[in-house]
Amino acid sequence: MSDEMDLLIPESLPEDHRSGFVALVGRPNVGKSTLMNAYLGQKIAIVSEKPQTTRQRILGILTEPKYQIVFVDTPGIHSPHHLLGEYMVTTAKRTLKDADVILWLVDGSVPPTPEDVDIGQTLREAAKVPIILAVNKIDLVPEGDRDGIAAQYLALADIHAHALISATRGDNRDRLLEMIVDALPLGPRYFPEDQVTDQDERFLAAELIREQVLRECHQEVPHSVAVIVDEFKDRSDELSYISATIAVERESQKQIVIGRGGGMLKRIGQGARLEIEKALGRRVYLELWVKVLPKWRRDPALLKRLGYVLPPEADSKD
Ligand SMILES: Nc1nc2c(ncn2[C@@H]2O[C@H](COP(=O)(O)OP(=O)(O)OP(=O)(O)O)[C@@H](O)[C@H]2O)c(=O)[nH]1
Ligand SMILES: [Mg+2]
Structure with missing residues (x-):
């Protein structure tokens, strides 16, 4: 370990402590906020059946002895029709640039939409960090159809790892969390261990x-x-x-x-x-x-x- 690393990591944390910002991105209504809330065990971001629920960037901080994940929930990326929509999409896209890992959430109960294709394109052009694809809502998909749908999404961008999950039912949520931690760099805690969000x-x-x-x-x-x-x-x-x-x-x-x-x-x-x-x-x-x-x-x-x-x-x- 370098001297620089020694400075960054306080003695109380293990040497292999990992941390970083995980941008939760995807089109509206795919379950980004639901997944973040599930990992935090409380409602940090509001959730609804209607698209474009989240309008601002919201942090959800998950601190464990071996890692600190700072989830950054973002507004769904869509074609905006007014200034608020433009603000929302710009917010989401800026978050991509600050991230250590991009967690791209898609709705596995439907094939990719044109919005998903556009997001894949954006990620291909802009992403410089690992992209993890989470194919969500698999509770709605018959088992035999799941891999076929996942393959359609995997073709849209350069994906580092992927998981088929259900944010609400819990399928593969722990597995996905392990993938996220593995993709994070070594680093310190950015927030106090008892802080769960940046919202007041x-x-x-x-x-x-x-x-x-x-x-x-x-x-x-x-x-x-x-x-x-x-x-x-x-x-x-x-x-x-x-x-x-x-x-x-x-x-x-x-x-x-x-x-x-x-x-x-x-x-x-x-x-x-x-x-x-x-x-x-x-x-x-x-x-x-x-x-x-x-x-x-x-x-x-x-x-x-x-x-x-x-x-x-x-x-x-x-
Ligand atoms: N069946 C099923 N529904 C889910 C799952 N995850 C989320 N949902 C539902 O999908 C809807 C949208 O969830 P949100 O978490 O608000 O989605 P979002 O991606 O944050 O949406 P925006 O904030 O609008 O971008 C809600 O009705 C959730 O209950 C899942 O795994 N399975
Ligand atoms: Mg949301």
Whole structure:
């Protein structure tokens, strides 16, 4: 071991300690956030049946005696139709450049889509680190069809290793984790061992509210929603007060989110309160408001105000 390595690795860690950033990338809805949450054993990133759930880069830090994996969950890569979408795709692509390992997740219950082909192309052009392919949702695929589907994805990029997994049921999740650790470089812990994410409680609360909107509302409404936490106060050790605004793009969407007699907003609030209480480990008093911010997804100033700010660029160009 070199002198330089000795400096990087504190004595308490084994000599072969591995660490690094693992970019979780793929098209929307393939199960990236589900897989990260499964490895962390808690809800770090919100999950929904609808595509384009994750909008920002979210870290999930898994620390074990022999390694520290920093998962970087990213928005699904797609063809964007507005500035928010462009922001999401750029965020995901920038993450590729900072990664030590790329974990490319695909939906094994369907053959590759044009978006998968494009991502394969991007990876062929941009990736300088090992790419591990995880063919997810195999619980939905008859055993005899699995290898055939995997072969179609394997042909799309230069793949270092691959696994057929089910993020929800657990098939091959441990095997995949071993592959990730094996592909990581030797290195120190980048984060304290008890830190699991880079998100603060305000961001988490906003996301858990948005998750309920995704669950309860349909068509274009979930995609037109942003959540801002206006106030977050600890009233005591056991109780926090949170006041948040659900921003939508049009008056008609506001009516849908409020619902008849306020019923929809009440359901969103009840669901979110339970999730936030679970995440924070204390009781929460949650107050929700709904406001129209016209065309916020196309407005650079509003995007910034809502917290959609690009992560710094690693290299010269996207
Ligand atoms: N059957 C099955 N469903 C899964 C599996 N993994 C994830 N899902 C479901 O797929 C849907 C999308 O999961 P997410 O984790 O939100 O997907 P994502 O890739 O993070 O999506 P974006 O954030 O939109 O890019 C959810 O309904 C999950 O429950 C799996 O292994 N099997
Ligand atoms: Mg996600």
